[in-house]
């Protein structure tokens with residue numbers, strides 16, 4: 001969009017991501033305690049990735065999915081089983097294969113998009129959610145017949161490098177997230193990415209100009225599910241360090257939908273903005289609640305107030321800023337930049353006699 | 354103009370055996386002998402009937418489109434003009450009748466292959482990809498010429514790079530041609546109405562179609578913009594030899610632009626011929642004014 005961002009347009013587009021990368025790799029690992037990594041940064045990164053994946057399907061290709069957590073579960077259990085059952089398979093390969101499994105399932109559940117649209121298609125993605133949860137609970141094989149259904153994830157190790165401890169797991173997740181996000185950022189600028197948007201904005205016109213509509217929808221479902229699947233594998237391996245169905249329920253699916261709505265649909269940055277809010281918000285709320293209300297603010301109250309606040313937030317965003325935090329951010333930074341620029345200009349004219 | 358010779362009604366639907374079943378046509382009775390051999394035919398519709406659960410949108414309509422002609426379709430609202438274009442582009446399937454496109458017979462034109470068959474269209478209501486820039490809207494319609502795989506696209510090398518350059522060049526020249534340079538990188542959805550109409554035309558031209566179907570491309574435009582659009586249509590025909598099927602309510606504009614005009618009324622074709630013939634056709638005048646009246650000239654319908 002042609003925002004009046006004077007100073008921003010003078011900077012190369014890759015500068016901001018590069019600076020962020022430098023901070024994420026070079027500063028953050030030495031900065032905080034394990035709480036920062038385990039409770040905030042790692043889940044933030046992984047949820048961001050899931051958001052990026054869902055945004056591809058929902059934001060760019062226009063197909064709402066309420067089954068994201070199912071694809072995360074496939075990724076988590078897939079990675080676990082590939083790793084368990086194929087001796088010597090490197091962890092990254094297990095994760096990629098898990099992503100491919102999620103992609104195949106995504107295509108299978110994307111098939112109804114040939115006929116179904118909008119609300120009905122969204123409902124059919126709910127089927128994926130319940131189907132996967134049921135299969136993974138019903139068949140003990142997937143959790144290696146563990147009686148509790150909860151299994152330990154293998155340690156993260158690539159080419160002899162161990163990603164141990166909070167910082168190691170953070171770096172592992174960070175690397176996967178960076179690579180996949182970069183690919184998606186590139187994808188949405190290619191013809192294929194434009195085809196996603198075309199199918200979303202006007203399916204008939206897209207068909208008329210020769211866009212293979214059905215194939216495009218399936219491709220969006222496949223790539224999206226792959227990414228969400230990888231996010232699921234990371235969730236289990238790098239964040240929880242256990243593999244269990246419980247965390248991949250409908251609540252999680254909705255969480256990812258809310259995250260991209262709050263962050264900004266059809267925006268890669270939006271997924272990160274939304275994930276940041278989703279992760280940080282409950283922490284802030286519990287601190288604030290404990291501070292204001294003391295002992296009354298127990299975990300039950302916390303959870304309830306989270307739901308209430310989050311619900312209110314989503315409605316507020318849908319009404320006041322449907323383009324999400326990203327649009328808000330862009331407006332604010334543009335205004336700040338304009339202000340800064342006018343200040344420096346004034347300073348300059350002051351100096352010149 | 355040679356087009357007027359070509360557009361003589363003598364060689365149209367008359368080849369079809371069941372022409373007598375078609376509604377009586379005032380003009381087609383007077384067969385004008387051909388003076389030159391006709392241009393090759395791109396499209397022929399034979400006795401097309403189209404109905405929507407009882408509502409008859411088109412009834413026994415026969416029509417031919419020849420290479421490089423500007424062929425207008427006029428008629429009151431609800432006459433079936435858009436339905437005709439939707440039928441040619443395969444969005445509707447005829448209840449009866451045959452469609453020949455480039456000599457090939459279709460029961461229903463496959464919409465997803467329309468661009469490859471050399472047909473492009475615009476829509477009566479705007480149908481741009483609002484979330485893409487003007488440039489990307491146009492480039493995307495160049496897609497039928499592209500072969501690169503997703504991996505090649507992601508890397509931006511080899512075939513993908515050549516194809517991207519081709520799409521960019523084609524889109525760039527269309528942007529210049531239609532005066533869209535100042536909004537090249539704007540989101541198509543953010544443009545004013547008349548501008549969006551032009552972007553849609555540019556998008557339709559990107560694949561270099563042999564036939565262009567324009568459903569009210571000038572609707573809602575200022576007279577000046579209409580003139581520009583008319584000029585663009587003339588240039589398109591002159592430079593690319595594109596056949597243009599034009600639906601337009603401004604009769605003056607239609608008379609000025611067209612080689613041949615078909616008139617629809619309540620789903621039937623009531624007249625077909627050169628502007629001069631249509632102008633004086635009593636059935637046309639009746640359909641437009643409700644009475645047959647010597648002096649009455651059809652004017653803007655709306």
Ligand SMILES: Nc1ncnc2c1ncn2[C@@H]1O[C@H](COP(=O)(O)OP(=O)(O)O)[C@@H](O)[C@H]1O
Pocket residue numbers: 405408409410428429430431432433434435436437
């Ligand atoms: N998809 C459709 N479903 C039902 N009726 C339709 C449809 N499309 C067109 N019609 C009907 O067909 C007739 C012709 O419509 P249309 O082709 O849009 O007319 P025009 O473009 O000449 O104004 C109208 O009566 C219209 O209601």
Ligand SMILES: [Mg+2]
Pocket residue numbers: 434435436477
């Ligand atoms: Mg119409």
